[in-house]
Structures are given as C-alpha cells and as structure tokens.
Amino acid sequence: MNSTNGTTTSVVLAGVGGQGILLASEIVARAAMIAGYQVKTNEVHGMAQRGGSVIAQIRYGKEVFSPLVAEGTARVFGALERVEGIRFAHYLAPDGLAVVSSQAIIPVTVSSGAAVYPMDAHDRLKAIFSRLIYVDAAIIASKIGNIRASNVVILGALSTGLNLPIEAWHEAVAQSVPPKHKDLNLRAFEEGRSQA
Amino acid sequence: MIELLSGNEAIARGAYEAGVKMACGYPGTPSTEILENVVHFKDVIYCQWAPNEKVAFEVAAGASIAGARSIVTMKHVGLNVAADPLMTLAYTGIKGGFVAIVADDPGMHSSQNEQDTRHFARFAKVPLFEPADSQEAKDFIRFAIEISEQFAIPAILRSNTRVSHSRTLVTLGNRTEGAPVGFEKNPQRFVPIPAHARLMRVALEEKLARMRDLACTHPANRIEWRDRSLGIITHSIAYQYVRETWPEASVLKLGWSWPFPDNLIEQFTAGVKRVLVVEELEDILEEHTRALGICCDGKNFIPNIGELSTPRLQASRAKMEGREIARPVVPVPQSKDLPGRPPVLCPGCPHRGVFHALGKYDVIVTGDIGCYSLGALAPLSRMDTILCMGGGISMAHGMVKAGEPRKVVGIVGDSTFFHSGITGLLNIAYNKGTAVLIVVDNRTTAMTGHQDNPGSGATLMGDPTIAVNIEDIGRACGIKRVHTINPYEVDKVVKLLGEELNAGEPSLIISRYACPLDIKQPVGKRRIVKEDLCKKCKLCLKLGCPAMEGRDGQAPRINETLCAGCGLCHQVCKFAAIAIAEEVK
Structure with missing residues (x-):
C-alpha cells in the first residue's frame, strides 16, 4: 500500500470518559514536541464523553498528515480499563506494545443485565497481544497518593515502546499537570516505567 | 512562537490576530471551544453566548455593520437556525469583516444529522473557507476577514470534528486592528426593501464573479504538482487523508472552495491525465467539475456517507485500481461480545x-x-x-x-x-x-x-x-x-x-x-446496599445509574467513587435495602 505511514509514529489511548485520557494524550504530544517532532492529536468531545468509551490518538514524525490512526498501525496502545483494552485492540500494529490497566469499570449495560462483563479479560488480552504489559495502575497510583494518576502510570509503561528520550517525557509530565501534582505524577510515571 | 493548538483554539487565536472585536455564538459540538478560547482575549474582544444561533448571528451582524470585525460560531445544525439572517446579510453586505464559523460533524459523533455546510455557502452566495489543520484554521480566519471586507460580504469558515478537535502545531502572529467603529447611514446598502434589494441582488453576482477570479490566485488555494498521471481535487481534512493514500499524486487543495475557482480547476485538470475529486460528504466539487465539462471520478469511488479516513480512501484506491483491498494484518476487532459502553446520564444526574x-x-x-x-x-x-x-x-x-x-x-x-x-x-x-x-x-x-x-x-x-x-x-x-x-x-x-x-x-x-x-458538589450522602435486606428485585438497576453495579445472582453494589448521593435508588427500593453509607457503619 502506498502510504507515508512508515515515517509517522502512532499512539492510541483508550478508556472510559472521565479517566484522564485527554491529559495522557497531551503528555504524549508534548513529549513528542519537545523531542522535535511534528505532532497531531485527535480526541473525542461532546456526547461520547458522558461515561462512554473514549479514545485519543497521537501521531508524530517529520511530517504528519492525518490526525487519525489507521487500524493496525499504532506502535503503542494504552488502555486505562481492561475491557477497553480489548475493544480498541485492533488499532495496534502486530508487533506493537500494549499496556493495559487491570482496572474494571462496569458499564450500565452490564448493571442492567443487558450484557456480561468478561471475567477472562486478562487471558483474552494475553491471547490478543504478543507484547502486553498488564499493570495494576489504579493500585499503584493509589499507593503513590492519588488514583487519578493511573493514566500517568500507564504512560510510564507505554513510554518504553516509543523512541522519545526520557527527559522529554519528564518535561512533558511537568508541563502538563498542575505544579502541586508534579512530583506525584513524575513518580507515577517512573513506577509505570518500571513495570515494563 | 509555535504551539500545539486544537482547531478551535487556533480559530480563537486567529480571531484575535485578525482584529476581531465581537465574537458571539451558541454552544454545539464540535464548535463550542472556539468562544471558550476567545474569552481569553476578552480585553480586546467582546464575546458572549446568545440564546440561539439566529440571535448570535444578528448580534455579530449588527456589530459588523457598525464597523467591527466580527465572528459568530455554531455547529452545522445551528446554521439552520441562523439561515434567515445569513441569506439577507449576503445581500446587504457588511462593513467590518464578518465570518460565520460553522463546524460540521461528518460521522455524527455528537449530532442528529451530517448536513454539509458547503451547500449553505452556495445557497447564500457567500465565500467559503475550509481549513485542513490548526495552522490553516488560524490563517484562514484572517483570509476570511480580509475577503469579507474587500467584497463587503459575510464569509463562512467551515470546520469539522477532526479539524476542530485535532491539535496540530501553529505559529502565532500579532494582532492587526481593523478600522474604527462608526455606523454610516446608507439605506441603499442596509435597508433591503424590494427596490434596494433588487440592486443588491445584481451587486451580489458581480461580487461573486470578482471573487471567483481572485480565488484562482489566492494563497488559500494551491496546486501541488507531483506525478501527473492522477490529479486529485480535495478540501478540508480530506486533504490529509489524500496525502497519505496517494502520496505520489498531484493535488489541487481548495481552502477557499466557493465560489469555485474555475480557472484554477481548469488549469489543474488540464495538467493531469486522470482527475479524481475527493470530498467528505456531498459531491459538490465533483458536480461542478463535471459542469465545467471536465471528466472526473469521485463518488463512484469515494464514500458519500460518514467521515473519510486514510483506510477508507485506501479502499477507494484499491477499487479504482481494480485490486482486492489488502487484508489488514491486524487482529480482527475483538469486541463482538464485549459489553457496550454507551454514554449515559451521570451518577446523580437530576x-x-x-x-x-x-x-x-x-x-x-x-x-x-x-x-x-x-x-x-x-x-x-x-x-x-x-x-x-x-x-x-x-x-x-x-x-x-x-x-x-x-x-x-x-x-x-x-x-x-x-x-x-x-x-x-x-x-x-x-x-x-x-x-x-x-x-x-x-x-x-x-x-x-x-x-x-x-x-x-x-x-x-x-x-x-x-x-x-x-x-x-x-x-x-x-x-x-x-x-x-x-x-x-x-x-x-x-x-x-x-x-x-x-x-x-x-x-x-x-x-x-x-x-x-x-x-462540583455531590447531591447528598453516599448510599450503600444492605445485602441482607436486598431481595434482588433489580428495581434500582432500572434507574440506569452508572454507580449502581448489578451482579449476577448477588445484591447490586454501589460504586463508592461514582455515587453522587442523589438517593433515587434509596427512594425506589421497596425493601429498605439501600441506606446512607455513613449511617450503616
């Protein structure tokens, strides 16, 4: 297929509206910018944010055209919720790295009895991804001091699958979070990175 | 200075740099964040939400006729509401540059239809600008303001979900002020009673003819010559997908896409062997290209429903070349039996x-x-x-x-x-x-x-x-x-x-x-299910509250981080099995 995708690195993040996907996306984009790349991102706003499944897409390289990641081309894929890790798995390239949080958020469709939450999510993730890091991101973040930093834990692990320098990540985290949460988020990032 | 801005942030920045003094709108995805960012410049731009898009449009029209550079923002269906003032403002014309910024939603991410605002530009006979990224979103606001003033005509800048909500790099510039505000009485211009309106109608066609010529040499439109066996006419975000799908092809990128720059289209198509029109949603450019007597492909290969994307265009390309679509080497979507996660009313929603x-x-x-x-x-x-x-x-x-x-x-x-x-x-x-x-x-x-x-x-x-x-x-x-x-x-x-x-x-x-x-306040005290009293009747689950987690064969559980303490479940439970959490412990 004629495509310039080869020179562009694609990242996909998935989760549930309200989990901090947009902040995570901003950190990846900033890290790539700091590393000197052209960057494009895309996020979902509006109706899809009310507790629904959300994905964010980040692409960087010397020259980036589409802000959207084609299925099967993401170099890394991060999911903040384990079923969302399965739902959007097809974005990852066959040799890509997947980082999935073990956290489970039960959708209303399950609560109302219309659907079943799969209990074998971890096994299914292992079967789908050849390179999988399955992280207790919520537990790690809670131990550090704030469950809301789960997104940055996932990014830490995810960063091992990308070619951006560690300094760029640290600076991107520091720039993207409020100053009073900077140290906590940098620790979350390092904890995540050590899971890889 | 270079910043990573969403299309909507860039439009707000563009309004600031273009000397806009009035910004008005009604919220609607994907346009909402434009005014939310214009408010950062409130020292020099008066900005406000209006009760609806028609009012917003009229407020901006009044400001413009008084001489202030003005923008009005809305989503595509908002322009239906504001269509009445649009159709006649095209006749009376404006004084300070006037741009209606309208964000379409192909694919209906947050909308009830996917109407194509380009029809409105042609319908109202006003110039149309279509940025393909945030840099252009910012730059085209200035272009639109300039053209609007030069021809004394309102302009439309059409964004869409992917332009508005993608973030790309933008080089910032400085603000240029417009002329001072001061209404000049001129009934022949601003009072479209039939006798005046008939003259305005003629003047409008003359403006369109002059704009058609200018659009052929305007920097918003450009030809990118590459291999000449295929030439693609495209616009807006579709340009990005075209560049990935046909990196070798020549491209006519239309950023000022109406009035159609006929001479430019003829020059481009004469220079290539085969012409393909790639446009998101309707076949507006294609139809016009054919009307010019130019043979072209378009919607016979390119989808006319929903968003375009690189994979969709790759499928179009394969079809054009008579090839099988290359099977994706990725795992097939694994989500067939996954529980859906549709958007829902939040916990505690009134x-x-x-x-x-x-x-x-x-x-x-x-x-x-x-x-x-x-x-x-x-x-x-x-x-x-x-x-x-x-x-x-x-x-x-x-x-x-x-x-x-x-x-x-x-x-x-x-x-x-x-x-x-x-x-x-x-x-x-x-x-x-x-x-x-x-x-x-x-x-x-x-x-x-x-x-x-x-x-x-x-x-x-x-x-x-x-x-x-x-x-x-x-x-x-x-x-x-x-x-x-x-x-x-x-x-x-x-x-x-x-x-x-x-x-x-x-x-x-x-x-x-x-x-x-x-x-940012819970409604009341967090609730808890008393499992010994619960009869598993599931009445509480019929409320569709995301905090209420149903469990097979067990009493439901209330998610303590999600519960907003509204107490609805407490009230509907017939067995007193739901209580205020702190009173149970």
Whole structure:
C-alpha cells in the first residue's frame, strides 16, 4: 500500500470518559514536541464523553498528515480499563506494545443485565497481544497518593515502546499537570516505567 | 512562537490576530471551544453566548455593520437556525469583516444529522473557507476577514470534528486592528426593501464573479504538482487523508472552495491525465467539475456517507485500481461480545428523577437535544422522539391536536428552552393545547461542557447578570398551571405528574436542580446496599445509574467513587435495602 505511514509514529489511548485520557494524550504530544517532532492529536468531545468509551490518538514524525490512526498501525496502545483494552485492540500494529490497566469499570449495560462483563479479560488480552504489559495502575497510583494518576502510570509503561528520550517525557509530565501534582505524577510515571 | 493548538483554539487565536472585536455564538459540538478560547482575549474582544444561533448571528451582524470585525460560531445544525439572517446579510453586505464559523460533524459523533455546510455557502452566495489543520484554521480566519471586507460580504469558515478537535502545531502572529467603529447611514446598502434589494441582488453576482477570479490566485488555494498521471481535487481534512493514500499524486487543495475557482480547476485538470475529486460528504466539487465539462471520478469511488479516513480512501484506491483491498494484518476487532459502553446520564444526574417518574405513566414523551436525550436509551427508555432544539414542545402540541389517544409530554432543557422553546410554549397557550411541558432545568448548558445561558446568572465574560425565571416566562406566555419540582423527590414528582396529565389544560413543570458536575458538589450522602435486606428485585438497576453495579445472582453494589448521593435508588427500593453509607457503619 502506498502510504507515508512508515515515517509517522502512532499512539492510541483508550478508556472510559472521565479517566484522564485527554491529559495522557497531551503528555504524549508534548513529549513528542519537545523531542522535535511534528505532532497531531485527535480526541473525542461532546456526547461520547458522558461515561462512554473514549479514545485519543497521537501521531508524530517529520511530517504528519492525518490526525487519525489507521487500524493496525499504532506502535503503542494504552488502555486505562481492561475491557477497553480489548475493544480498541485492533488499532495496534502486530508487533506493537500494549499496556493495559487491570482496572474494571462496569458499564450500565452490564448493571442492567443487558450484557456480561468478561471475567477472562486478562487471558483474552494475553491471547490478543504478543507484547502486553498488564499493570495494576489504579493500585499503584493509589499507593503513590492519588488514583487519578493511573493514566500517568500507564504512560510510564507505554513510554518504553516509543523512541522519545526520557527527559522529554519528564518535561512533558511537568508541563502538563498542575505544579502541586508534579512530583506525584513524575513518580507515577517512573513506577509505570518500571513495570515494563 | 509555535504551539500545539486544537482547531478551535487556533480559530480563537486567529480571531484575535485578525482584529476581531465581537465574537458571539451558541454552544454545539464540535464548535463550542472556539468562544471558550476567545474569552481569553476578552480585553480586546467582546464575546458572549446568545440564546440561539439566529440571535448570535444578528448580534455579530449588527456589530459588523457598525464597523467591527466580527465572528459568530455554531455547529452545522445551528446554521439552520441562523439561515434567515445569513441569506439577507449576503445581500446587504457588511462593513467590518464578518465570518460565520460553522463546524460540521461528518460521522455524527455528537449530532442528529451530517448536513454539509458547503451547500449553505452556495445557497447564500457567500465565500467559503475550509481549513485542513490548526495552522490553516488560524490563517484562514484572517483570509476570511480580509475577503469579507474587500467584497463587503459575510464569509463562512467551515470546520469539522477532526479539524476542530485535532491539535496540530501553529505559529502565532500579532494582532492587526481593523478600522474604527462608526455606523454610516446608507439605506441603499442596509435597508433591503424590494427596490434596494433588487440592486443588491445584481451587486451580489458581480461580487461573486470578482471573487471567483481572485480565488484562482489566492494563497488559500494551491496546486501541488507531483506525478501527473492522477490529479486529485480535495478540501478540508480530506486533504490529509489524500496525502497519505496517494502520496505520489498531484493535488489541487481548495481552502477557499466557493465560489469555485474555475480557472484554477481548469488549469489543474488540464495538467493531469486522470482527475479524481475527493470530498467528505456531498459531491459538490465533483458536480461542478463535471459542469465545467471536465471528466472526473469521485463518488463512484469515494464514500458519500460518514467521515473519510486514510483506510477508507485506501479502499477507494484499491477499487479504482481494480485490486482486492489488502487484508489488514491486524487482529480482527475483538469486541463482538464485549459489553457496550454507551454514554449515559451521570451518577446523580437530576434528569434521572424526571425520567423515572415518566416511566410510571403510559405517555408519549417528545424531547430534544441535550444531556437528557440520553433518557431515550435503556433502561430508562423514556423519550420517544427527538427532532431539533425546542422541537419537543411544539411536537407535543401537534400530537395532541392530531388526536393521539395517549397523553403527551414535551421535554426541553433550560438552555434549549431559551434557544427555541419559548415560542412553542406560546403556541400551546395560544392554540388551547393540553400537553404537559417539562423544562429539565439544571442551570447550565451541560452536554457541551457547562456553558452559561440566560438562566444561569453569569455571562461568558464572567460577569454576574440576571438569571431569567422560567416560571415567569411560562406565565407571561399564558400558561396558568406552572409548577416547580425537585427531581430527587420521587413521590412528589410522580404525584404532580399524575395531576398535570389530567388537568385538561397546558401545564408547565420546571424540574430544577443544578448539574452536580457543574457545581462540583455531590447531591447528598453516599448510599450503600444492605445485602441482607436486598431481595434482588433489580428495581434500582432500572434507574440506569452508572454507580449502581448489578451482579449476577448477588445484591447490586454501589460504586463508592461514582455515587453522587442523589438517593433515587434509596427512594425506589421497596425493601429498605439501600441506606446512607455513613449511617450503616
């Protein structure tokens, strides 16, 4: 297929509206910018944010055209919720790295009895991804001091699958979070990175 | 300085740099964040939310005719509401540059249709600019302001979901001020009585002819010569997908896409062997290219429904070349048996109480557009129609007068009531209707991210102001039965609804409670399920609350981080199995 995708690195993040996907996306984009790349991102706003499944897409390289990641081309894929890790798995390239949080958020469709939450999510993730890091991101973040930093834990692990320098990540985290949460988020990032 | 900006942030920045003094709009995804970012420049740009897009358009038109550079922002369906002033402002023309910024939503991520705003540019006979990334979004605002002033004509800048909500790098510039404000009386220009309008009509065609020539050499339009065996005419975000799908092809990129730059199109197509038109949604460019006598491909290969993307164009390319579509080497989507995760009313949402109460009666509910549209989904399933903003009120009346045997309830939100619900209410009072109307007033425009409105007591620029009273408006419209309820008081709401449904005259119920997400406060104390008392009747699960987690064969569990303490589940439980958490421990 004629495509310039080869020179562009694609990242996909998935989760549930309200989990901090947009902040995570901003950190990846900033890290790539700091590393000197052209960057494009895309996020979902509006109706899809009310507790629904959300994905964010980040692409960087010397020259980036589409802000959207084609299925099967993401170099890394991060999911903040384990079923969302399965739902959007097809974005990852066959040799890509997947980082999935073990956290489970039960959708209303399950609560109302219309659907079943799969209990074998971890096994299914292992079967789908050849390179999988399955992280207790919520537990790690809670131990550090704030469950809301789960997104940055996932990014830490995810960063091992990308070619951006560690300094760029640290600076991107520091720039993207409020100053009073900077140290906590940098620790979350390092904890995540050590899971890889 | 270079920054990573969303298209909407870039449009706001562009307005600042282009010397805009007036910015007005009505929230609507994907356009909302434009004004939310313009407010950062409120020292030099007056900005405001208007009750609806027509009002916003007229405010900006007045400012422009007085001489101020002005923008008005809305989503695609908003331009339907503002179409009336648009069609005639094209005749009278403007003074300070005027740009209507309209964001389309191909693929209907957050919309009820995917109409193509390019039709409106041609319909109204006004120039159309279509950026393909944030840099262009910023730059094209300046172009549009310049062209608007040069030809004394309103312009449309058409964004879309991917341009507005993608972030790309933007080089910032400085602000250039426009001419000073000062209205100059000129009835032949600004008073389109028939005698004047007929002259304006002729002048408009002359402007279009001159714009058509200028568009051929304007920097918003460009030819990228590469291999000449295929030449692609494209626009907007589709350009990005074209560059990835046909990196070797020559491209005519139209950023100022209407009036069609005929000479440029002819020059480009003459230089290539085969012509393909790649446009998102309608076949507007393709049809015109054919009308110029140029043979081209287009919608015979390119989808006309939904968003384009690189993979979709790769499929189009394969079809054009008579190849099989290369099978993706990726795992097939693994999500077939996964539980869906649709958007839902939030934990503690005040709308839930109203829908629960409506569920007690065999009524038809006509609704409209807002968070409460989610009340149409299971398990609440308590909204039966959605058409447009304010439509629920008028349609309820229509059903009643048609002789619908069941009672009919119309629902609007507070923002949509101000948007276009008031005229519907007036109509019901005037024409002796009997529908029950409910305004679910959560004191904000919640779905688009909590924008202020005439009922919320604050302006976009952050100043306190009047908070319009919906009850007073109802009474002023001639509605005699006006009631205000707290939607969390289940029994009272159910009882009142029963009374009003049988009143035999129009009734207005205002369900008032501020959106907990907006005021950032839980509604009450967190609840817990007492498992020993729970009979597993699942009544609480019918509320569709995301905090209430149903478990097979077990008592439901309330997610302690999600529960907003609204107490609805507590009230509907017949076995006293739900209690305030802190009182149990």
